[in-house]
Amino acid sequence: MNLALSWTIGYRYWRARKANPFASFITLFAVSGILLGVAALIIVSSVMNGLEGQLKQRILGAVPQLTVHCEQHLGHWQDVANTLIDGKQILAMSPSVATQAMLQSPSNISAVQVYGIYPELEKDNLSRLNRHFNGSLDSLEAGKYRIIIGAELARRLDVKPGDKIRVLSGDGVVYSPLGPVPSQRKFIVAGVFEMGSQVDASLAYVHHEDALRLMRKSPNEIKSLRLYLADPFKASKLASKVKAAFEAAGDSVTTSDWRENYGHLFSAVKMEKNMMSLMLSLIIAVAAFNIVSALVMMVVDKTTDVAVLKTQGLTTGSIMGIFMIQGSLNAVLGLVGGLAIGVLATLNINTLFSMLGIHVLGAGQRLPVQLEWGQLSLIVVGTLAITFLATVYPALRAASVQPATALRYE
Incomplete structure (x- = not known):
């Protein structure tokens, strides 16, 4: 196969003005289809990546990414933490306790997940929460019974910092002649955070010791730890490593991760992203079929030329190369245009929407965009x-053209 000759002839055919106007239209349509398909695929994929990344920050930055549970007191967890925390996969580890509870105000009642934390150990770990918080974690002092709640939860309960709410826990239930009585205590709202996600309506923080007292447990017990990971999506892979480290230290533990409560949400986002990518890929596939149509018309127009070239000794591979190069040049032209438009539009999509007066997420909110070069x-x-x-x-x-048949009447 003479690739240089195939390239020269193919490029000449590609640049030449086509005798068949309909073939020219089909070619233009194919190039435009590839251009629009590639551009749309880049823009939509980047927006979906941005949405997934935003959910990752706003949800997984506030909830335990990987949790270790033990039936016994974890007295030497710091030693295990020193061996596990490497700054690359596992970033931090701190004691935590969780309970399902009902929060009651004078005007409403709502179910939440209450986490007990040590504020002095969580300042750096909950940095994303601090950026969306109008108070300080230091306000959670042991024995003061203060609570930090989400903005949506505060609106539902119609409370503000300084108000008192009653917290009823399903743990620590006692049984009386009148039936089971949940553990309950009044807490003071110490602050309100707003992450812009569903955790604003379902999450609350109290001091670790206050949470254990609410659950009628010893305030000095540490039976649960929360781990912070560099990549929360690798939680299941790191769980076995964490479990093995604790078992080597003599503690029998179990692990759980964020997927139990929020995995369905990320699965839905991933499925939606995959389906959108598939739909937009079909646009490129349709454009590719148009390339087939345009090339078939070109083959019909150039049948005599192909026959002459074959009589001059051009091989079957070289003939195929001529038309494959011609079709590939159309594809590359559409691809380059689609890449340029897609990348530029992705990087400036919020500016473009602002100029056009389009507010996809509401006034003042920017569309999340994350352009991944691997994708x-x-x-x-x-x-x-x-x-x-x-x-x-x-x-x-x-390549299947027979010179004798094609040149019979020439």
Whole structure:
């Protein structure tokens, strides 16, 4: 196969003005389809990545990413933490306790997950929470019975910092002649955080010792630890490593991660992202079929030329290369245009929407965008592969031309 000759002839055919106007229209339509498909795929994928990343920050930054449970008191957890915390996968570890509770105000009642924490150990770990918090974690003092709640929960209960609310815990229930009585105590609202996600309505923080007293347990017991990970999506892979480290220290523990409560939400986002990518990939596939149509018309127009070239000694592979190069040039043209438009539009999408007066998430809110170069490479490789395969059939048809038949009446 003479690749240089195939490239020269293919490039000349690609640049030449086509005798068939309809073939020219089909070619233009195919290039435009690839351009729009690639651009749309880049923009939508980047927005979905941004949404997933925003959920990751706003939800997984406030809830335990990996939790260790033990039936016995973990007296030497600091030693295990020193061996596990490496700054690359496991960032921090701190004592924690959780209970399902009902929060009652004079005007309403709502169910929440209450976490007991040590504020002095959580300042750096809950940095994302601090950025969306109008108070300080230091306000949670042992024995003061103070609570920090989400903004949506505060609106439902119609309370503000300084108000008192009653917390009823399902743990620590005692049985009386009148039936089971939940453990309850009044707490003072010490602050309100707003992460902009569903945790604003379902999460509350109290001091670790206050939470244990509410649950009628010893305030000095540590039976649960929360771990902070560099990548929360690797929680299941790190669980076995964490469990093995505690068992080596003589503690029998179990682990759980964020997927138990919030995995369905991220699964839904991932499925939606995959379906959107599939739908937009079909646009590129349709454009590839248009390349097939345009090349078939080109083969019909150039049948005589192909026959002459074969009589001059051009091989079947070289003939195929001419038309595969021609179709690939159309694909590359659409791909380059789609990449340019897609990347520029992605990086400036909020500015464009602002200029057009479009507010997708409401006034004042920016659309989350995260452009991943690995995903961009996948789009490029996938588009080139689809369009290259689309050129195979027309090229085979051109290579099957018989010179004697094609030149019979010439």
